[in-house]
Amino acid sequence: MKYCKKCAVSVNTRHDYCPLCAAGLFDKSGADSGTLMPDGGELYPSDGESQTYNLTLRIFAFITLAGVLTCVLINILTYTGMLWSLLVAAGTAFLWAAVGYPFIARKNIGHHILMDAVAACVFFVVAQFVIKTKGWSLDYVVPFLFIAATTLISFVILVKRMKWREYAVYQFMTIVLGVLPVVSVVAGLVEIRWPSIVSAFYSFITLLGMFIFGDKKYKSELIKRFHF
Amino acid sequence: MSPEKKAHANDNRWFRLDNAAKIYPPIRSARRAGVFRVAAVLKAPVNPETLQKALNVTLSRFPSFNVRMRKGLFWYYFEHNPNGALVTPEKAPVCRPVDLRETKGYLFRVSYYGCRISLEIFHAIADGTGAMIFLKALVYNYLALSGAPVEADEEILDGQMSVAGGEVEDSFLKYYNENRKAGRAEETAYQMKGTRLPPGYVRITQGIIPVEPFKALAKEAGATLTEYMAALLILAVYESQLKGRGHKNPVKVSVPVNLRNFFPSGTLRNFSSYINVGLAFNGEEADFDAILSAVREQLRNDATKEKLIEKIGANVSAERSPFMRVTPLFMKNLALKTAYNLYGERLVTTTLSNLGVVGVPESMREHINRFEFLLGAPRRNTFSCAVCSFGGQVTVSFTRVVEETDIERFFFRYLAKKGLDVTIESNYGALL
CATH class of the missing domain: 3.30.559.30 (Nonribosomal peptide synthetase, condensation domain)
Structure with a gap:
């Protein structure tokens, strides 16, 4: 044990200098208690931080963003009535959602299926807007994309039955999205109605199936995930 | 039936985050861990194997600590964590963020250094009082397992007493009166100047x-x-x-x-x-x-x-x-x-x-320094x-x-x- 005359305090951990005022210490009777913490308790690199700089990711982000912006510039300078650079932007965004995002965020496959379906919908709606053709995207593409996504997740649930809980939530969300095309029917945005209605019907049937085949655990899982 | 009241079927048990806990997950970052520590300094060096056994025993008595955090669509929630928590040698810096891969999803860390048993815990799980009750039970179980003649009293929640529903409740909701709310306006305080240490140093x-x-x-x-x-x-x-x-x-x-x-x-x-x-x-x-x-x-x-x-x-x-x-x-x-x-x-x-x-009970006192x-x-x-x-x-x-x-x-x-x-x-x- 040591003593600091300036501070008039005893110092119990092993120090040459007072931790309060850095003055030299004097010996005092009684043993010290060693170090307060391992390695002095402060010398540890925060290992989380060095890993957050992902060079490859940044290169791809830079290339795609610079490419899209270049297209926008060319598009504006040579504008002839078609906003084709929007199509490039939407396509790039889709690629990021479909390829880049799974690399960055390793979420479960249900999550990625859902994201891809949404990103693809956005792409096709933008494409339709750019090319100025009449309503094929909302009429056909969007409803069938959701049907495909719902089917895909049902398939994953069947295959990976042990981990169904992880996917059930995304299944439920795609089902909700699958009903949405009906909104465009009601709002009069589509001319061909049957695909949207089929999508909603398919969602309903899947939901029915989940409730019939799902057990109590499945229901409690939904309650947990959607409590508000 | 509220989820807090499901007494049996541990695996299905889940908890909403309590009112005060809800702020901690969103603001959590590498530099703001939301972690605090309670520790007991014993009179003899800690034996890791005994501490591990004590942790296993203690954890099964504390369902609100035996959890991992999940994301729902609207809120986070806690669900039963089946992995089993491990005690580790203490590693600096103090109160560093809880690394979920290291703790297998647990939102606390039990570590030992010399004579000290430390519980570092993410604030969303418990406040100081709750964490101290967990630590006391852990120390009690540790001493009991090392053969010390200790006896639990009402200060210690040991395995003899079953879990009371009140232990896992959100008491904020219980005492909330919707007609009485304080304003939030408050003056900014003086912030001290100083030479910041590099990140991770405490x-x-x-x-x-x-x-x-x-x-x-x-x-x-x-x-x-x-x-x-x-x-x-x-x-x-x-x-x-x-x-x-x-x-x-x-x-x-x-x-x-x-x-x-x-x-x-x-x-x-x-x-x-x-x-x-x-x-x-x-x-x-x-x-x-x-x-x-x-x-x-x-x-x-x-x-x-x-x-x-x-x-x-x-x-x-x-x-x-x-x-x-x-x-x-x-x-x-x-x-x-x-x-x-x-x-x-x-x-x-x-x-x-x-x-x-x-x-703590009288019988534990002689084994604990502070x-x-x-x-x-x-x-x-x-x-x-x-x-x-x-x-x-x-x-x-x-x-x-x-x-x-x-x-x-x-x-x-x-x-x-x-x-x-x-x-x-x-x-x-x-x-x-």
């Missing part, structure tokens, strides 16, 4: 002081220990940075309040509020007695059932508002993070958390201060993230000058 200075003379000193000034220390911290800030110049913003100390002392509750989760006390300095000479009487008045004025109910009301009604409830989680996170960055820590200069006397309570590194503030007492000694622990030791030095020198016997322990500048 410096701890602990002062161990005999409790009786310390209490007598406070009593002589007509104050409680907490009031006395809060005033002394404000004086320390003034003396080290505001002497002769003052500042338009007041120096404010956030003093957490254990709501269990005001409302009957046996919850082990969060049930605390805080009172921010302080005053502005205009450049004129300040004296301790004036600061103390201001602090005392504010604390006594605000630490009343009525005032605290209003504080609970403000927080719970914000959480339960229909708009907040249906906002998806990622948007809530963004909003809460922004709000916390704008207000949160800016409203206080520092925090002084006093856990009070740690009570208990410690440490707050994690603050982000915008430069230091925090945490206090608890045991066995006739008060342990005052400063956690700082700046080079300068001004506050601790002033604080402990002041007490030493008043005739108290102060013993310092520190991780800073220690010889290895």
